[in-house]
Amino acid sequence: MNETSAFEEFAKKAHFIRRRNLLPVWIKIFVWFFMIGGTISALFLGIGPFVREFKTSIYGIKATHIYTLYGLMTSCLIIYKGIVAYGLWFEQKWAPQAAIIDAVIGITVCIIMMILPFILPDNNFFTLRLELIPLYFYLVKMREIKQTWENL
Structure with missing residues (x-):
């Protein structure tokens, strides 16, 4: 008779790999x-109408109030990054694809914010966006682990 107990099945399942373990430490820190x-x-x-001033910036986009064009752009970018971070931390299947999109958006916005001062007549200075460095490595890492993440 070949019977398997529930304990044997649990022992076999105890050796699974968590998706979260595929992420390097620096990405786990940024996720939080x-x-x-x-x-x-x-x-x-939600409380924007009651707040007089709210300074926020990401990728070179700076805003002093939440309900301006730049404020809504920075808020949307940060909220999207929060959703991606949630997906990565709680091991959602869609998270690596969303992270790749997040990295591409971040790189694109950084490049636009580097080129924009040359187009606008008021600004004639160049700003090197150092966010491009971790964004590049983030994109590379997410592309590396995407297949493994989705198959777990």
Whole structure:
């Protein structure tokens, strides 16, 4: 008779790999920053009319109030990063694809914000966006682990 107990099945399942373990430590740290930042940004969208000044910036886009064009852009970017961070931390299947989109958006916005001063007549200075460095490595890492993440 070949019977398997529930304990044997549990022992076999105990050797599974968590998706979260595929992430390097630096991404895990940023995940927490952006989950907190996304939550705060979403809260400030709700209480924005009662707040006199709310300074925020990401990728070179700076805003002093939440209900301006730049304020809504920064809030949307930070909230999206928070959603991606949530997906990565709680091991959602869609998270690596969303992270790749997040990295591409971040790189694109950084490049636009580097080129924009040359187009606008008031600004004639060049700003090197150092966010491009971690964004590049983030994009590379997410592309590396995407297949493994989705198959687990």
